[in-house]
Amino acid sequence: MQLDHNKSTSTSASSAAAANVSPATLRKVTFAASAGTVVEWFDFAVYGFLAPIIARTFFPEGDTVVALLQTFAVFAVAFALRPIGGAFFGMLGDRIGRKRVLALTVLLMSGATMSIGLLPSYETIGIWAAILLTLARSMQGLSAGGEYAGAVTYVIEHSPQNERSRHSSWMPASTFASFAGAALLCYLLTANLPAEAMDSWGWRIPFLVAAPMGLIAFYIRRKLDESPLFKEVSESSEATHTPLSSTLKKQWKPIAILTGYISLTALSFYTFSTYMTTFLSEVVGLPSELVLMSNVLALTFAALIAPVIGRICDKVGRRRTMFASSVLLGGLAIPAYLLAGGGSFANALGGQLLLAVGAVTANVVTAVLLSEAFPTAVRYTASAVTYNVSYAIFGGTAPFVATFLISLTDNKLAPAIYLTVIAAGALIATFFMPETSRKSFEEEDKAVRDAAT
Numbered sequence: 001m002q003l004d005h006n007k008s009t010s011t012s013a014s015s016a017a018a019a020n021v022s023p024a025t026l027r028k029v030t031f032a033a034s035a036g037t038v039v040e041w042f043d044f045a046v047y048g049f050l051a052p053i054i055a056r057t058f059f060p061e062g063d064t065v066v067a068l069l070q071t072f073a074v075f076a077v078a079f080a081l082r083p084i085g086g087a088f089f090g091m092l093g094d095r096i097g098r099k100r101v102l103a104l105t106v107l108l109m110s111g112a113t114m115s116i117g118l119l120p121s122y123e124t125i126g127i128w129a130a131i132l133l134t135l136a137r138s139m140q141g142l143s144a145g146g147e148y149a150g151a152v153t154y155v156i157e158h159s160p161q162n163e164r165s166r167h168s169s170w171m172p173a174s175t176f177a178s179f180a181g182a183a184l185l186c187y188l189l190t191a192n193l194p195a196e197a198m199d200s201w202g203w204r205i206p207f208l209v210a211a212p213m214g215l216i217a218f219y220i221r222r223k224l225d226e227s228p229l230f231k232e233v234s235e236s237s238e239a240t241h242t243p244l245s246s247t248l249k250k251q252w253k254p255i256a257i258l259t260g261y262i263s264l265t266a267l268s269f270y271t272f273s274t275y276m277t278t279f280l281s282e283v284v285g286l287p288s289e290l291v292l293m294s295n296v297l298a299l300t301f302a303a304l305i306a307p308v309i310g311r312i313c314d315k316v317g318r319r320r321t322m323f324a325s326s327v328l329l330g331g332l333a334i335p336a337y338l339l340a341g342g343g344s345f346a347n348a349l350g351g352q353l354l355l356a357v358g359a360v361t362a363n364v365v366t367a368v369l370l371s372e373a374f375p376t377a378v379r380y381t382a383s384a385v386t387y388n389v390s391y392a393i394f395g396g397t398a399p400f401v402a403t404f405l406i407s408l409t410d411n412k413l414a415p416a417i418y419l420t421v422i423a424a425g426a427l428i429a430t431f432f433m434p435e436t437s438r439k440s441f442e443e444e445d446k447a448v449r450d451a452a453t
Contacts, residue, residue: 021159025225026158026159026167028224029154030158030167030170032221032223033102033152033170034171034173035174035216035220036102036106036147036220037147037148037171037174038177038181038213039106039109039110039178039213039217040143040144040148041174041178041179042178042179042181042209042213043109043110043112043113043214044078044109044140044144045182045183045274046207047137048270048273048274048275048277048278048399049182049183049186049206049274049277050206051068051071051072051399052068052071052282053198053199053203054203055070056199057121057122058121058122058129058130059071059122059130060122068282068403069403070130072399072400074130076396076400077134077138077141077396078138078141078396079141079391079396080141080392080396081138081141081145081392082141082142082145082388082392083145083385083389083392084145085141085143085144085145085384085388086146086149086384086385086388086389087384087385088142088146089101089104089105089143089146089147089380089384090149090150090380090382090383091244091381092146093153093380093381093384094380094381097226097227098150098157098226098227098230098380099222099224099225099226101146101150101380102151102221103218103221103222104143105143105146105150106143106217106221107218108139108142109144109147109210110210110211110214110215110218111139111211111214112139112143113207113214114207114210114211114214115132115139116133116137116207117204117205117207117208117210118208119132119136141396144388145384146384148171148175148387149380149383149387149388150380151171152168152171152367152368152370152371153370153371154227155167155171156168156371156372157227157376157379158227158228161439161440161441162314164371164372165313165314165368166311166314167310168310168367168368168371169306169309169310169313169364169368170310171367172363172364172366172367173303173304173306173307174303175363176273176299176363177299177300179274179299180295180296180299180302180303182206183277183292183295183296184292184296185206185209186206186292187289189205189206190289191289230376232376244381244385247381248382250378251373251374254374254382254386255385255386257429257432258366258369258370258373258390259389260425260426260429261322261326261366261369261429261430262387262390262391263390263422263426264325264326264329264362264422264425264426265325265366266390266391266394266395266398267394267418267419267422268329268355268358268359268363268419269359269395270395270398271355271359271398271419272352272356273295275398275399275403275415276298276340276351276355277291277292278399278403279337279340279402279412279415280294283341283406283412284340284348285343286345286348290348291348294345294348294349294352295352297349298349298353298355298356299356301353302356302360305356305357305360306363309364310368313437314437317435317437318372318435318436318437319433319434319435321364321365322365322369322430322433323430325358325362325365326362326427326430328357328361329358329419329423330419330420330427332354332357332358333416333419333423334416335354336352336355336416337412337413362426368437369436370383370386370387372436372437373386375441401415401418402414402415402418
């Protein structure tokens, strides 16, 4: 009878190692992972928010649309390098541990971001300004490739099974919060500095803030212990490091399915968090201060609802949450753009809030799926590659494609139509994804070890 009584309890425990983690330790782990995520994505966000000024600073004068496309092309270059960073830091994280790699990535990102704030303009050094900007963005891309999937993995490997999404939802919450913080800082600078000062030196301040933020996050992460699940697997007698080629060969099915779904996560995130500011200012014609303030409010709303959606995801499961996000984004993308294009602050905010619900839902379920889809020994590598390939193709190119589509078709709704099509593809991927919320990491890892012997 006692065994039957404990059956549900054992089912809800992700593993013996994770079950032994105290609530206090879990809170510290979640805070440390979130702090680094805030720094990483604050740095990445600033570039998107200041894209019009960066276009004027680092590229020759002329067609503003061409300069903006060049700026977003550099934005996309960083994403092109994220899969490489994901593979490198993922394999490193599966070899030496999650904690060390996460401390390294936040330092690299902060240093690269600070360097952008110190770069001379096109007027000063000509084409070298754009080249150095591209190099700095490339370094950002490499470090970002190892950050998010690693942070989520680190948190989930400390979490009980029935609360994985609850705890991992703080990663997307931190991401949206960091974008809100970046937008708020850009708003305060834009609202309080003359346009000439903002173009001359004011835009550099958010990039320079990265240095102290990065050092603080590095200090916090260095104080933590390694993931208990990683220690359990790495200390086993069968522990070996799996080459990237073997990981891709053995995990190709979940990688393919998740890539299909995360395409929507990536596109919706950067459409909502980054491109909408450009759309509202450059296409709709709203003043920059109103655009940034509406974005701050929408991103703050997104950060606040992420933990709520995380709890819902734990209750209803991953597939239902994936389905809901696909339907929300597919159904609301065009109405959101129609509303945002109305020309007022209220319209701008309303359109962004419509996009926020679906974008947050997609990001929350993606966070937990990244870890649940793969065994511990290759979790960092497989999740980082999957996540960053999707973001390179659909996230990093989102502002560029949206700007190009409007320029090509002269249709303000072109980006919304693009998002709707991708949502339909993600919905198809949902039907191929098994339910992972009840998966026991301990049982899966034991099965993997037994199969290898």
